[in-house]
Amino acid sequence: MSKPKGASAPGTKTNSDLPELYRTMRRVRSFEERVGELFVRGQTAGSMLHLSIGEESAAAGITAAMKPQDTFTTHHRGHGIFLARGADPKRMMAEIGGKEAGYCHGKGGSMHIADMGLGHLGANAIVGGGIPAVVGAGLSARRKRNNAVSVAFFGDGATGQGVLYESMNMAALWGLPVLFACINNQYGMGTRIDQATANTALHERAIAFGLNGESVDGLDVEEVAEAARRLVDAARAGKPGFLAVSCYRFYGHARKDKSPYRDAAEEEAGRQRDPVAFARARLIERGLVKAAELDALDSEIAREMDATIDFTIAQNEPPLASMFRDVFDPSEPEPEPVRTRLNRVLATEQENG
């Protein structure tokens, strides 16, 4: 699972992928649980951690439709997508801990993780901020004729941002190989989707701009995977798309939010719509895998993910001098530290003063 999966051939039934989709979702779930644990243990860099528990089908289903050459951007709740795409959970966790061994050497953290090797053009702490980049990636793909699709992942809240519509308009106008993937977990912080927009059938907007648009129930990862395949394939052929995956944000917005704005019954019902449990039940029901096998898989994943915490805790903080690195290209001088400037100014003073 350390490399991105190639998509199955277009049009294939996805049923046969369910074990793999389950495995991916299970890993995401386990990883996110460990992020929560890392936070409780005071080992994260800050508390702005947004868990994607409840949204695993979007991560697994959509990345399953992507090919190795494809690129994507994610949002502040993007751990699951990145992991599903094939990220190394240790380097992810180290980044979340602000450690040198992390994907971004502790500079980016949870909300600014990226890996060019996997086509991950970056997570974003600006709601909607990563969306227009996929238009540019689409232009590159067309000019380079490399058959790559670029996927922007974002939440329902990002449908409030104008850039989404600008970017959809451009993608439709130019027929770019782009997918706008909206993970509709019903909330943007404390605001329920119907408190943020009058028409919650979000895909209708995309259609009005001339894209393919679909909404799908995220409870069933196979449905997500199939819709994603349809839309990604169409995007690759020049018709961009929009896919809203409806799911439920199981926990608070960030680690400190206890969601007092939701009532217990709603949360209970929302958590019943668990894509991981649903896939597990279906695997057993279809006789594809035995419960005991799944238990073994789950334990194996749990062990793998436990190790990410130990790994992270054992890592070092980045060295202070690295602060001035990577503002510009390594071939360029680093920005002058304030201290250096002041040393010079005050030294001159002492010489001449």
Place this chain on the structure above:
Amino acid sequence: MSKPKGASAPGTKTNSDLPELYRTMRRVRSFEERVGELFVRGQTAGSMLHLSIGEESAAAGITAAMKPQDTFTTHHRGHGIFLARGADPKRMMAEIGGKEAGYCHGKGGSMHIADMGLGHLGANAIVGGGIPAVVGAGLSARRKRNNAVSVAFFGDGATGQGVLYESMNMAALWGLPVLFACINNQYGMGTRIDQATANTALHERAIAFGLNGESVDGLDVEEVAEAARRLVDAARAGKPGFLAVSCYRFYGHARKDKSPYRDAAEEEAGRQRDPVAFARARLIERGLVKAAELDALDSEIAREMDATIDFTIAQNEPPLASMFRDVFDPSEPEPEPVRTRLNRVLATEQENG
């Protein structure tokens, strides 16, 4: 015509308004022709003048649906709308000439004209820049319970701007008394509408956000007026709307643009779709007014508008000291001029140096 017209009672047939609509359109046409002349005579402040010739039905038809308490914002091609709303053409022309006697004392010019007395919250040189203000005006209307509708006028090009969608979303969500009025003259500078968007049925976007949405042919001012009345009345009742008026930009984008990107046949056909001529013909056809009467009206308007040029040329430039006025409220100190600062610094120098 120096005060805004009250709308007819809701639901009234607008036929009876045609003479008045014609008169309004004729005045807009004549005024804009004079702006062109003023430019040729080198008496405008700059060349960024955008004539609304060909778009008169939008100005006349939509303002006819507005009530005195209503407010509006316009765009860079907003002369016609403001005049139709009841502006004084002399103060308008003086502003276009950058003169002290203008609506904004020569500070604003063609693209930043405004008159709070007529509810004109301002023209804008930022494409889309004036759109969100109507959401705020809508919030005011609701809180103040003053039954006012606020109308944002903008061009088809502004449908490229994300703020439009943000604002439509807010208006729909909150049920605000707001109308988004898109004057679709087929071009944004040299870009034809179908070169700027894949789906040119612009009103479909508004519907997807939960607003009322209509497109109407601007050739027939009565159709425009009726659609505007429907949508303004609905907005007043709490359902915001979007109206696209399809027309043709008869001349270049700004005064210096000869539209080399359009072919002669297209321009010829576009100019055939003349809402002023169309209304004139219909008035005669219906026997409502005689051609000779219309000729007399046209001449009277021509004389009125001729006078605006003479008026403007006779006016003074604003005094240089007015430059520091109105950055802040008059009760506040004006910003210190650079010269004053330097005088102080250099005087101190001379004393102490």
Place this chain on the structure above:
Amino acid sequence: MAELTYRDALRKALADAMTENPDIVILGEEVGRYGGAYGVTKDLIKEFGPERVIDTPISEPSIVGAAVGAAMTGLRPVAELMYVDFLGMTMDQLANQAAKIRYMFGGQIGVPMVLRTQGGTGRSAGAQHSQSLEAYVMHTPGLRLAMPATVADAYHLLRQALERPDPVVFIEHKALYTMKEDVDLGARPPAWGKAAVRRQGKDLVIVTYSRQLHYVMDAAKALSAKGIEATVIDLRTLNPLDFDTIREHVERIGRAMVVSEGAMTAGVAAELAARISEECFDFLEEPVIRVAGEDIPISVSPALESGSVPGPQLIAEMAGRLLA
């Protein structure tokens, strides 16, 4: 006298002003039911209702734009940007609309709105949630700019901002919300636009604002232990800028340092240093020293984050050397 947090002082300022002035409305993301990302507007929706405390979609440009329109039509809106880092999306509505409307329209109307937001480091929130962007605002003609450093100022400056005829950008500091002070809100505050001299000392003047005031005061204490006495000026508002107070002290003392959390180059510290250097030239015994944020983005790593902005130690060290 009552003990109050910075957060609660802000909340109380909003509540008191809203009680007095029915035209005040708040709009922004999560300001209502959620009570504000940093809790400043907590329960105001219960007190004043959803018509006056308006939860918006995540649409910063249009939030600011709607506030502009509301201000032009008789309301006195308080728009909230959850992080000053989102200013970038709103600069058109703020700088091209709010700041220029009175001027462009020849004085016909003003835009009496307050844009409340918060900035600065301290929460490992990363490059897009930790900036100090006040320089963009200070550079823009037509905008006022207040940045309270104390609990009392959190209250008074916000109350005053809500009386101003022009747009005020009001930037809180995320690391101050839980700071407590004993304050007597009945005491008459300094006038709008006046700086506060937080400490008097004969050896150098340190000009600062917002959270850095506290670092400067800490540094001043450390310096005092070594026999160096600093005068500390808290600007409170950057526009209007109370240069008279700065001048008075710098001319007397002859040594000045400016401290700002914002990136150094072309930032607020540059303006203050340039102004002091030009206006007080003949009185300066040493160059005006700028201690400011590094010209780099902010990292999530706590060590790198705190290393990116001035702290009491750097301030004290450089002040000490300036006097050596």
Place this chain on the structure above:
Amino acid sequence: MAELTYRDALRKALADAMTENPDIVILGEEVGRYGGAYGVTKDLIKEFGPERVIDTPISEPSIVGAAVGAAMTGLRPVAELMYVDFLGMTMDQLANQAAKIRYMFGGQIGVPMVLRTQGGTGRSAGAQHSQSLEAYVMHTPGLRLAMPATVADAYHLLRQALERPDPVVFIEHKALYTMKEDVDLGARPPAWGKAAVRRQGKDLVIVTYSRQLHYVMDAAKALSAKGIEATVIDLRTLNPLDFDTIREHVERIGRAMVVSEGAMTAGVAAELAARISEECFDFLEEPVIRVAGEDIPISVSPALESGSVPGPQLIAEMAGRLLA
């Protein structure tokens, strides 16, 4: 040697670079069929086709954002903002994305894009089309900033910008497009980041850039007639800033003035004045004088417009008084 306008030099830079580097694409409003609002990209679409010269909808935030994405995936985009005044809508994509991506992602990738735009007064274009907003860019870590004043620099700086590994904001001046010069484009240009000393004189140093260079040169001529000789430094790029050249001349001469069209407060002139004042303190005989744009919006009235920014007369007068 060939006579060329600033506009044509820019166009030629684009054409030459595009011929050499197939990854360069241009995107922006009216850059293709229309040829650019100021004609800079005229006919490039004929030469390079619509896949490389891309007419966009009027969507500034997404134009810049698309350029970011294109730059991260192997293209070298030149995004055009028709007016620098529209920077406000794009500051999120520019300052939070383009400027920070290399850093936030730990150096994994850069954003080699050029954002071409134009600013300044001179066309009665009003408050929203006449600004000089380079200070916003200069204050933002991670962005490079070039502002050519001459025809030769229009060419060379743009060619160089198109080779840089990091995002470059390239601001032209609308009043310079029709300026002509005899230039030998074959001659080796100054290195990227080096200032040019446009005139040598013993009495004072004037540091400037973009259109104000010409006003400063006019003023220098007038001063020379009165026996005052100015050294004139044209910065060419504001980031990198060639402070070594400034230092060398200021330390020798002891008197400095900085001239910028941007609004004075917290602007580029503030940075330059602060920097010179702190680094050259012991060499300064007089305060560093800032001659800059007024802290007001720009009017359409031609008299008010030109009164709002420095001109040769004000520059010469103040320089004269500095030496009096």
